[in-house]
Amino acid sequence: MQDNNRNLILAMVLSALVMLVWSIFFAPEPAPPAQEPAQSSAQSGAAQDGAAQPGAPAAPAGSTQGAAPALAADAASSDPSAQAQRLRIESPSLAGSISLAGGRIDDLELTGYHETLDPNSPFVRLLSPTTMPALKAEGSPVAPGGDLQPAVQKPYYAVYGWMPGPGTDPALVPGPATLWQVESGTTLAPGRPVTLAWDNGAGQIFRRVYELDDKFLFTVTQSVENTGTAPFAAAPYGILARHGKPDTQNFFVLHEGVVGMTDGKLLEEKYKNLPDLAPMAGEGPAQLIEVQENGWVGFTDKYWMTTLAPAPGNAFTAVVKYAPGADIYQTETRMPMQTVAPGATGTSSSYLFAGAKVWETINGYQQAPGIDRFVDSIDWGWFYFLTKPIFRLLHWLHGFIGNMGWSIIGLTFILKLLVFPLARKSYISMAKMKELQPQMEALKERTGDDRMKYQKEVMELYKREKVNPAAGCLPVLLQIPIFFSLYKVIFVTIELRHAPWLGWIRDLSAPDPSSLWNLFGLLPWATPGQGSFLHSFTLPALAIVLGISMWMQQRLNPAPADPAQKMIFAWMPWIFMFMLGGFASGLVLYWITNNTITIIQQYTIMSMHGHRPDLFGNIRSSLPARGKAEAKPKEKGGK
Numbered sequence: 124m125q126d127n128n129r130n131l132i133l134a135m136v137l138s139a140l141v142m143l144v145w146s147i148f149f150a151p152e153p154a155p156p157a158q159e160p161a162q163s164s165a166q167s168g169a170a171q172d173g174a175a176q177p178g179a180p181a182a183p184a185g186s187t188q189g190a191a192p193a194l195a196a197d198a199a200s201s202d203p204s205a206q207a208q209r210l211r212i213e214s215p216s217l218a219g220s221i222s223l224a225g226g227r228i229d230d231l232e233l234t235g236y237h238e239t240l241d242p243n244s245p246f247v248r249l250l251s252p253t254t255m256p257a258l259k260a261e262g263s264p265v266a267p268g269g270d271l272q273p274a275v276q277k278p279y280y281a282v283y284g285w286m287p288g289p290g291t292d293p294a295l296v297p298g299p300a301t302l303w304q305v306e307s308g309t310t311l312a313p314g315r316p317v318t319l320a321w322d323n324g325a326g327q328i329f330r331r332v333y334e335l336d337d338k339f340l341f342t343v344t345q346s347v348e349n350t351g352t353a354p355f356a357a358a359p360y361g362i363l364a365r366h367g368k369p370d371t372q373n374f375f376v377l378h379e380g381v382v383g384m385t386d387g388k389l390l391e392e393k394y395k396n397l398p399d400l401a402p403m404a405g406e407g408p409a410q411l412i413e414v415q416e417n418g419w420v421g422f423t424d425k426y427w428m429t430t431l432a433p434a435p436g437n438a439f440t441a442v443v444k445y446a447p448g449a450d451i452y453q454t455e456t457r458m459p460m461q462t463v464a465p466g467a468t469g470t471s472s473s474y475l476f477a478g479a480k481v482w483e484t485i486n487g488y489q490q491a492p493g494i495d496r497f498v499d500s501i502d503w504g505w506f507y508f509l510t511k512p513i514f515r516l517l518h519w520l521h522g523f524i525g526n527m528g529w530s531i532i533g534l535t536f537i538l539k540l541l542v543f544p545l546a547r548k549s550y551i552s553m554a555k556m557k558e559l560q561p562q563m564e565a566l567k568e569r570t571g572d573d574r575m576k577y578q579k580e581v582m583e584l585y586k587r588e589k590v591n592p593a594a595g596c597l598p599v600l601l602q603i604p605i606f607f608s609l610y611k612v613i614f615v616t617i618e619l620r621h622a623p624w625l626g627w628i629r630d631l632s633a634p635d636p637s638s639l640w641n642l643f644g645l646l647p648w649a650t651p652g653q654g655s656f657l658h659s660f661t662l663p664a665l666a667i668v669l670g671i672s673m674w675m676q677q678r679l680n681p682a683p684a685d686p687a688q689k690m691i692f693a694w695m696p697w698i699f700m701f702m703l704g705g706f707a708s709g710l711v712l713y714w715i716t717n718n719t720i721t722i723i724q725q726y727t728i729m730s731m732h733g734h735r736p737d738l739f740g741n742i743r744s745s746l747p748a749r750g751k752a753e754a755k756p757k758e759k760g761g762k
Contacts, residue, residue, distance in 0.1 A: 207302060210317055211310045215337050216478060221311065222252060225299040226319050226331050228341065229280030231477055233427070240621055240629055249427055249477055251276045253366075278366040281429065281475055283331060283343055288356025288460050295323045296357050306330065313337045326351025327463075339478025340488055346470040349463040358460040359471040361431045363421050365452040368394050372425060377615055378502045381443050381454060382428070383420030384495055385412045390420065390441070397445040397452055409444035417495035420454045421476070426617040428500055431456045432474040435493040479617050482518060502615050509608040513538075514616060521618065527631055528624025531709050534609075535716040542601055543724070550728040555590045557734045602717075613709045624712065628665075631709035635663030663704050665711045670700030672718035679725050679736040 207224035212231065219231035231250035238244045285296040297303070301321055308317030316334040323329070327347055334342040349355045371379040371394065381397070383390035390412070400408035412418075414433075420441045421430030433439045433456050442455035456473065463469040474492065478484070480501055489497040503510040516537065520530035539546070562584060570577040585591070613619050619632040627637050639662040673696035703711055726736055 208305075210305065210308070212335065213310055213312045214335055215313075216339060217335070218246070219250065221317075221333065223303045223305070223319065225282045225284070225297075225301055226303050226333075227252070227280045227282045227299070228333075228475065228477070229278070229282075233479055236426075236479060237621075247427065247479075248276060249429065250279050250281070252280060253278045277369065278364070279369075279429075280364060281431070281477070282362050282364070283345060283360065284362075285329065285345070285347065285357040285359050286457070286460075288358065288462065291356050292325075295325050295327065295355075297321050297323075297329050299362070303331070311335050327355050338481075338484050338487075339476055341475040341477065342472065343475055344470060344472045346468055347461075347463055348468045349465055352465050354462050354464055356460055356462045357469075359458045359473075361456045361473055361475070363429055363431055363454045365422060367450050368452070369424070374614075376504065376611060377425055379424055380422065381420070381452075382423040382430070382500055383418065383441055383443075383454070384497075384499065385414045385418040385420075385441050386416060387496065389496075389499055390443075392443060394452060397443065398447065400443070400445065406442075406444055407446055409442060412441040414439050414441050417493075419474075419476075419494055419497070420456060422452070422454065423480070423500060423502075425615065426480055426620055427478065428476060428480050430476045430500065432476065432494045432497075433458065434472045434474070435495065481617055482514065502611075504608075504611045504615075506604050506608045506611065509604055510611050513605075513608050514612045517612060518618065526624065527619060527622035527709070528628060528712060531631070531713050532716050535713050536720065538605060539717065539720045539724070545601065546721075546724055547728055550725050551732060552591055553725075554729045554732040554734040555588065559584060559588060559590065606714075609713055610707075610710055613707045619707075619709055622709075624708070628708050628712075631712070632707050634705050635665040635708040635711065637664045638662065639664075639667065661704065662700070663708075665708055665715065666700050666704035669703060669711055669715050669718070670696045672715050672722070673699055676718050676722050676725075679722065679729075 207222045209220040209222055209230070212219040212221060212228075216233065216235055217231055218234050219228075221228055222230070229250050229252040232246040232248050234246050236247040238247055282299045284298045284301070287293045287296045303319035303321050306318040306320040308315060311317045311333050313336055316332055319331045319333075321329045327349055330346045330348070332342075332344040332346075334344075343361070345359045347355065347357060369379075378391050378393070380394045381390065381392040392410075398408055400410050403409045403411070415438050417435050418439070418441055419430050419432035420443065421428060423430075431454065438459060440455075440457040442453075442457060444453045444455070445451070446453065458471050458473075461469040461471070474488075474494065476485075476488065476494075476497075482498065482501060485497050485500060488494050503514075513534070517527075517530055517534050520533045521527050524530050524533060563581060566577060566580050566584065570580065613632060620630070622631045623629045624631055628635065677696065703714065729736055
């Protein structure tokens with residue numbers, strides 16, 4: 124019996140220790156207060172003042188192709204994109220516009236996602252220009268000098284262009300500020316591409332064709348038609364730029380920053396590490412990776428991502444860099460130099476993903492057009508070998524059931540079924556341990572205070588009766604990686620964002636919003652804000668149910684005789700109740716379901732082996748004892 128209690132205490136202490144370390148060292152830092160739009164715009168402009176106009180720096184030493192042009196970092200008032208005409212972007216998943224200044228894709232909202240649970244809240248904005256355009260009539264671009272509004276977030280955009288080759292004047296290639304003309308199309312939409320054109324006046328006509336599917340993938344085809352009399356050399360490129368460090372969750376379990384794949388090798392770099400990259404001539408702090416066949420590179424947030432992906436099978440240079448003066452974080456794809464003969468046309472096609480990290484969508488792009496290992500853009504974590512199949516199973520269950528909460532419950536049943544053989548051996552071992560209690564008590568009396576002799580004879584008894592006292596620990600150890608893998612799935616996958624279960628649980632990726640503080644909404648006062656000290660004591664409903672389920676699980680075994688162990692048993696469920704109250708409600712739901720199944724399994728299996736747990740007797744024994752006067756029967760004729 125002592126071994127059974129020791130195993131349970133070990134499980135609880137290990138779990139409590141993990142949760143405590145997690146909450147102390149890895150808890151997300153509170154997000155900085157949101158800036159007012161006008162203030163944000165002003166600060167952005169101030170940070171950009173004094174930077175150089177777009178140019179073409181000399182090629183780095185030893186490089187056969189030039190560095191991509193530096194991005195404009197002027198104040199909003201002098202930014203060419205502020206006054207340039209725009210083309211509208213419309214699709215079932217995206218809305219925004221393209222600036223004819225540089226052909227920037229810098230205005231993009233995700234129309235399938237709101238910022239909050241309120242359906243009237245704004246759509247999630249992914250890309251943002253220096254100043255926000257106010258588009259006029261349907262399909263009509265903003266005229267020069269049209270209505271402009273302050274940027275709602277730090278500038279973040281994709282821009283394409285060409286680098287001049289040897290002997291080519293940099294003024295003859297389009298850059299980030301080049302003003303393009305619309306050659307065909309008025310609105311970019313699925314099945315409705317748009318084409319921009321720019322004539323350098325020296326015999327070369329550059330074109331850029333934008334195509335968009337019904338999800339989040341742009342196809343960008345750049346071409347140069349050489350109508351001159353001499354060969355023309357240039358190299359196409361793509362750039363993703365973020366002005367200023369974005370607001371991140373700063374959570375250890377989550378990667379936010381640069382993400383990419385270079386010939387099968389995953390590239391991850393946090394924003395804070397980019398200024399510390401090794402300086403390179405003509406680049407500043409930068410990292411250049413030569414990709415031979417397949418790759419992509421970009422920026423990832425918790426749920427959203429923007430990546431550049433050259434067509435599969437094409438070599439390119441992946442670049443990660445930081446511009447200290449302008450405070451711009453940048454990723455690039457630089458394609459090989461092309462020498463276009465007179466009368467010929469050079470082309471280059473690539474893809475731009477800008478949207479939500481929906482597994483099904485990203486997996487589809489991995490299949491076609493064949494973006495290599497694109498699903499690894501989702502941060503699966505250290506236990507990826509568990510996280511991926513757990514998510515796939517949860518995704519399948521959700522497709523079958525249609526509710527993510529019930530899918531988590533179904534997933535828990537399946538996981539418990541997979542580890543059932545081990546759990547069964549554990550409970551059978553516990554039943555055999557109970558059978559050996561009389562013999563162990565006899566050994567204890569016979570050996571007296573000789574602990575060495577007692578332990579030796581106990582081990583011989585275990586060996587003789589084929590009992591493994593450590594059998595109860597294995598299911599516990601298996602639960603730890605499963606727990607963290609499921610935590611990772613619930614925390615980082617967008618499929619759980621704003622996913623409801625039932626009643627008041629409307630977002631399984633967020634903590635249970637109910638609170639004992641106001642009797643679960645019956646009292647007319649608000650609960651303490653999340654992150655405050657008092658919030659830890661608000662006790663949501665799911666946390667209370669979790670504490671009760673853990674307490675019931677303990678009652679399957681009699682309380683230990685040792686006072687210290689008994690005290691740990693008494694407090695552990697309620698400690699967990701407070702600790703897990705701030706965890707995602709989907710994770711708490713999993714733990715409640717897991718505890719409930721464990722109670723049923725242990726009660727059933729031990730009953731089948733002749734040792735039915737005295738559940739109600741153990742509950743009664745754990746309650747405070749009555750006074751001695753009530754406990755003692757009255758003597759006959761007592762005075």
